[in-house]
Amino acid sequence: MLNKNKRREYKAAYRQRNLNKIRRNNREKIGTKYRQRRLNALAVLGGICVRCGFSDSRALVIDHINGDGNKHRIHGSHGPVNDIFKGIIEPYQLLCANCNSIKRVEFGENGGRPRLNSGAERVELEYKS
Numbered sequence: 001m002l003n004k005n006k007r008r009e010y011k012a013a014y015r016q017r018n019l020n021k022i023r024r025n026n027r028e029k030i031g032t033k034y035r036q037r038r039l040n041a042l043a044v045l046g047g048i049c050v051r052c053g054f055s056d057s058r059a060l061v062i063d064h065i066n067g068d069g070n071k072h073r074i075h076g077s078h079g080p081v082n083d084i085f086k087g088i089i090e091p092y093q094l095l096c097a098n099c100n101s102i103k104r105v106e107f108g109e110n111g112g113r114p115r116l117n118s119g120a121e122r123v124e125l126e127y128k129s
């Protein structure tokens, strides 16, 4: 236990001393590696939104089909991109940001009650000049 605390203190001190270096490395190295892995993951999932067919990778999100991402995190998942890299693709689907937002409302994934098929939330906004 003492060792664990000492290690934690050492890590924290190291991080303080090398904060800029760590941040630079994260941006340059890990950032591009992650982006490449993410693009691969999107390709594995078909590359387009399963609801509307949107295909711009900048606005595609990897969605937990059952809305249980929190459970995955609690059970030690390092995120969808890493799961898909390891071949675990069943819990995931590809959605665009719009369809993902709509799904969150429909299934109550933001904490509210599900509003499936009600359409009550759907309001077409008019452009006003």
Ligand SMILES: [Zn+2]
Residues within 6 Å of the ligand: 049, 050, 051, 052, 053, 054, 095, 096, 097, 098, 099, 100
């Ligand atoms: Zn979509």
